[in-house]
Amino acid sequence: MATITETAEHLDMTMDVLPEAPHSFMDDDERFTELVRSHRGVSLALTAAMLAVYFGFIMVLAFRRDLLHAAAGGMPLGIPVGFGIIMAATTLTGVYVWWANRRYDGAVRRIVATLKPQGRGRHA
Amino acid sequence: MPEFTSTIGQPNALSIGFFFLFVAFTLGVTWWAARRSRSAAEFYAAGRSVTGFQNGLALAGDYMSAASFLGIAGLVALTGYDGLIYSIGFLVGWPVMMFLVAEPLRNLGKYTFADVVAYRLRQRPVRVAASCGSLMTVAFYLIAQMVGSGSLVHLMFGLPYETAVLVVGVVMIAYVLFGGMLATTWVQIIKAVLLLGGASVMVFLVLQRFGFSPAELFRASAERYGDKVLSPGGLVSNPWDALSLGMALMFGTAGLPHILMRFYTVPDAKAARSSVFYATGFISYFYVLTFIIGFGAMALVGQDVIARFDRGGNMAAPLLAEVTGGTMFLGFIAAVAFATILAVVAGLTLAGATTYAHDLYANVFRRGRSTEEDEVRMAKRATVALGVLAVGLGIAFKGQNVAFMVGLAFAIAASANFPALLMSILWKRFSTFGAVCAIATGATLAVGCIVLSPTVWVEVLHSPWGMAAPFALKNPALFSMPAAFAAGWLGSVLRPEPDAEARFAAQKVRNYLGVGAE
Numbered sequence: 001m002a003t004i005t006e007t008a009e010h011l012d013m014t015m016d017v018l019p020e021a022p023h024s025f026m027d028d029d030e031r032f033t034e035l036v037r038s039h040r041g042v043s044l045a046l047t048a049a050m051l052a053v054y055f056g057f058i059m060v061l062a063f064r065r066d067l068l069h070a071a072a073g074g075m076p077l078g079i080p081v082g083f084g085i086i087m088a089a090t091t092l093t094g095v096y097v098w099w100a101n102r103r104y105d106g107a108v109r110r111i112v113a114t115l116k117p118q119g120r121g122r123h124a
Numbered sequence: 125m126p127e128f129t130s131t132i133g134q135p136n137a138l139s140i141g142f143f144f145l146f147v148a149f150t151l152g153v154t155w156w157a158a159r160r161s162r163s164a165a166e167f168y169a170a171g172r173s174v175t176g177f178q179n180g181l182a183l184a185g186d187y188m189s190a191a192s193f194l195g196i197a198g199l200v201a202l203t204g205y206d207g208l209i210y211s212i213g214f215l216v217g218w219p220v221m222m223f224l225v226a227e228p229l230r231n232l233g234k235y236t237f238a239d240v241v242a243y244r245l246r247q248r249p250v251r252v253a254a255s256c257g258s259l260m261t262v263a264f265y266l267i268a269q270m271v272g273s274g275s276l277v278h279l280m281f282g283l284p285y286e287t288a289v290l291v292v293g294v295v296m297i298a299y300v301l302f303g304g305m306l307a308t309t310w311v312q313i314i315k316a317v318l319l320l321g322g323a324s325v326m327v328f329l330v331l332q333r334f335g336f337s338p339a340e341l342f343r344a345s346a347e348r349y350g351d352k353v354l355s356p357g358g359l360v361s362n363p364w365d366a367l368s369l370g371m372a373l374m375f376g377t378a379g380l381p382h383i384l385m386r387f388y389t390v391p392d393a394k395a396a397r398s399s400v401f402y403a404t405g406f407i408s409y410f411y412v413l414t415f416i417i418g419f420g421a422m423a424l425v426g427q428d429v430i431a432r433f434d435r436g437g438n439m440a441a442p443l444l445a446e447v448t449g450g451t452m453f454l455g456f457i458a459a460v461a462f463a464t465i466l467a468v469v470a471g472l473t474l475a476g477a478t479t480y481a482h483d484l485y486a487n488v489f490r491r492g493r494s495t496e497e498d499e500v501r502m503a504k505r506a507t508v509a510l511g512v513l514a515v516g517l518g519i520a521f522k523g524q525n526v527a528f529m530v531g532l533a534f535a536i537a538a539s540a541n542f543p544a545l546l547m548s549i550l551w552k553r554f555s556t557f558g559a560v561c562a563i564a565t566g567a568t569l570a571v572g573c574i575v576l577s578p579t580v581w582v583e584v585l586h587s588p589w590g591m592a593a594p595f596a597l598k599n600p601a602l603f604s605m606p607a608a609f610a611a612g613w614l615g616s617v618l619r620p621e622p623d624a625e626a627r628f629a630a631q632k633v634r635n636y637l638g639v640g641a642e
Contacts, residue, residue, distance in 0.1 A: 036636055040550075043223040050223075051374070054216045058370055061209065061356050062363030069355050074339040076354045082208040082415075085216075086408045092219045093404045100397055108637050115639075 035107050042099055046092050053088050057081070128429045131451055132442055133282050138455030139462075140281065146318075146463045147295055150311045154303035161304035164496045165642075167503060168235040168478050169388040170306040172642075176395040180402020182309045183386050185316035187214070187403070188410050189468045190461050191272050191530065193319065196411070197444075198437025200418020201430050204345070204353025207418050211411040213370055217377025218407065222400040225378050225542075228549045230387045230396040231634055231641040237384045237541060238483045241548045244627035245556040247492065251483045253563040257540035258381040258483070260567060261533045262476040265380075266469065266510075268529040270518030273465040279434055280442060280458045286519055293515035296470045300477065300507045305389055308470045315467040318460045320406065323413040326441070326457070329448035330420035338416065344423045353422065368602035369531070375605060376534030379541030382475035393638050420444050473514065477506035528579045531599050535574060539566030539604035547612050549635065552628040558616030566608030573600030 060067055068078030161167050174182070192214065200207030233239030238254035270289055277288035299307050334340035346354050377383065387396045421430060421440035424447050433439040442461070446454040481503035486494045494502075540563045547554045547562065574580055576595035581587060597603070634640050 032633070032636070036632065039636060047220055047223045050216055050219045054212070054374065055367065055370060057212070058366045059363065061359075062361075062366055065356050075342050076205075076351070078205055078355050079208075079342065082205070082212060083412065085212050086411060089215050089219050090401075090405050090408045093222050093401045096219075096222060097397055097401045101394075105394065112637055112639060 031111055046096055050092055053085055057085055130446055132439060135282050136455050138452055139458040142456050142459030143462050146459060153310045154299050154307040157303035157307035160306055164499050167304035167500050170309050172391050174309055174389040176390055176398035177402055178313055179386055179390050179399035181316045182312040183399060183403035184406035185312035185467055186383055186471050187407055188319055190276055190464045194438040194441055194461060196414045197417045197441040200415055201421040201440035202427055202437040203357055205355055206357050206359035208415050209359050213373040215407055215411060217374045218404040220374055221378035225545055226387055226396045226400050227393040228635045229384060230393045231638045234642050235388055235478055235482050237545055241544050241559055244624045244631050245559055248488050249556055250559050251487050253560045255479050255483045257563050257567050258479040259476060261537045262381055262472050264529040265533040266472045266514050267517050267521055268526050269469050270514050271521045271526045274518055277462060285522055289515055289518040292466055292469055293511050296466055296473060297508060297511035299470045300474045301504055308474050309389060311470060312467045315463045319464055322457055322460050326445055327413050327416045341419050345419050365598050368597045369599040371605055372534040372538045372599045372601035375542045376538035379537030382471045385475050417441050417444060473507055473510050476510045477503045480506040525584050532574050535570040535599055535601050536567055538601045539570040539608045543608040543612055552625055553616050555616040555619055555621035555624055557619035558612045561615030562608045562612030565611035566604055569604035569607055570600050573604060
């Protein structure tokens with residue numbers, strides 16, 4: 001498996017000739033595959049959560065509408081549930097931003113930093 | 125109870141004054157933007173200078189159309205809880221767009237979503253197909269907006285329908301033609317702030333009358349119209365219909381060209397990400413406001429009065445403004461609604477012009493050999509052409525039932541644009557043939573099925589030959605979106621593209637690391 005230094009050298013050598021090819025090394029880089037895996041995991045899990053909440057709501061409306069008639073805090077349960085779903089949508093985007101800012105961006109920076117010195121050397 | 129009287133529908137000096145103030149101010153912004161809208165990146169993408177927060181407001185502005193402000197408030201006023209179900213459907217697409225397409229779009233593309241689909245595939249066939257999907261979405265959305273604007277302005281100001289459509293067309297062309305994306309974005313931001321501000325004031329004035337207790341407001345509405353207004357009614361009676369419409373709204377948002385284009389106006393993927401967070405927050409807040417405005421109109425204006433002014437309920441919010449804040453507040457809200465129409469139509473026109481100039485002219489007709497000046501010149505010509513077309517179609521469709529066109533635009537976005545975009549981002553073996561198959565299948569099925577569905581077959585065509593609607597669902601997405609994914613898969617398996625597969629690794633690096641993003 002190629003190390004990041006080897007691949008960076010590879011990148012340096014081939015960059016002028018093949019503008020796109022050098023990136024192919026990344027498929028062998030453990031940190032990059034891990035980055036892609038975690039990103040896909042988080043984004044698919046959050047998408048699934050949003051789908052479950054919304055289509056769950058639709059299914060309740062279609063089959064058990066009576067559940068939303070129950071009283072809750074002086075109004076039928078349907079109203080707080082509806083507002084809850086609106087809150088959930090904003091909260092889920094907030095969770096994603098929090099995760100991406102806290103974890104993802106740092107991981108990207110660390111990978112990109114190991115590539116840069118070589119790139120700068122080339123232009124010097 | 126005394127007969128309800130209103131100044132709605134009479135030319136109102138105050139609202140016309142507010143509207144002229146808005147137009148004068150935004151044309152000033154356009155003049156300022158004109159000097160910063162010369163290069164392609166400036167004209168299409170505001171020089172990538174918009175911040176995440178600003179873009180969040182602009183995105184929310186694109187979504188908070190007059191139809192959703194007046195229409196949803198009216199739906200709530202006339203049906204109660206069902207209006208909330210409707211607005212939830214429009215909201216849930218935003219998180220999905222964020223998780224699946226916002227950042228890849230920003231990292232991989234330049235100006236349009238076709239840039240992403242065509243990233244490693246053959247340019248011409250993919251761009252032709254993606255442009256068709258884009259232009260169809262924009263066209264249907266635009267017709268619905270123009271026709272809606274003509275009738276709304278007529279209702280509110282008593283201005284003739286054709287005059288209203290013409291005013292919208294001329295001012296909108298001025299924004300886009302001279303100020304490009306920068307002016308369009310700022311018009312959208314100003315309008316979003318005015319709309320959110322105006323709606324907040326209205327909610328404050330309503331709640332003031334109920335001791336700032338929403339529960340009190342709901343109780344007052346239920347006393348007048350029965351407990352049924354606080355619980356789901358007949359909107360979701362058929363689960364398949366609800367599921368299908370839900371899919372169109374959820375995934376269609378991530379395929380609307382005028383929304384996707386906004387991600388190119390921010391400097392990087394991080395800003396694209398934060399802009400969706402802000403947009404989702406603003407839109408959520410807006411839907412909470414419209415829900416309370418709807419109930420306020422129900423309790424304070426009354427369903428019979430609202431229906432007397434407009435059977436669809438569109439005048440609920442303006443009437444409530446008049447009841448709570450007098451003629452002056454009505455004038456302000458009416459002017460904001462007019463401004464809203466202008467801003468949304470400008471965004472759509474810019475998206476259409478960009479698709480034509482960047483995807484079709486520069487990359488298909490001229491095979492990527494045109495200069496940047498040529499491209500911008502074509503975009504400006506396309507803006508004028510589209511604006512004239514929009515006015516023409518708006519007048520041609522006067523009095524027609526075009527409500528289905530928004531559903532259709534979402535269905536095409538979800539069935540043609542979104543599958544191709546998602547597969548090109550995630551699937552290594554996606555090929556040119558697969559992309560063309562996916563878009564062609566999705567667009568054809570979406571249009572074909574909606575014509576055969578009860579929405580058009582029964583409500584617009586009045587059941588030709590006395591036949592029941594051949595396609596049972598009101599919205600085709602449940603069928604057309606999976607069919608588009610299947611076609612994309614089948615096309616890619618039948619005609620694989622080893623070159624494109626080899627370039628996937630480079631795409632992945634740029635997608636996830638942002639290395640080399642424009």
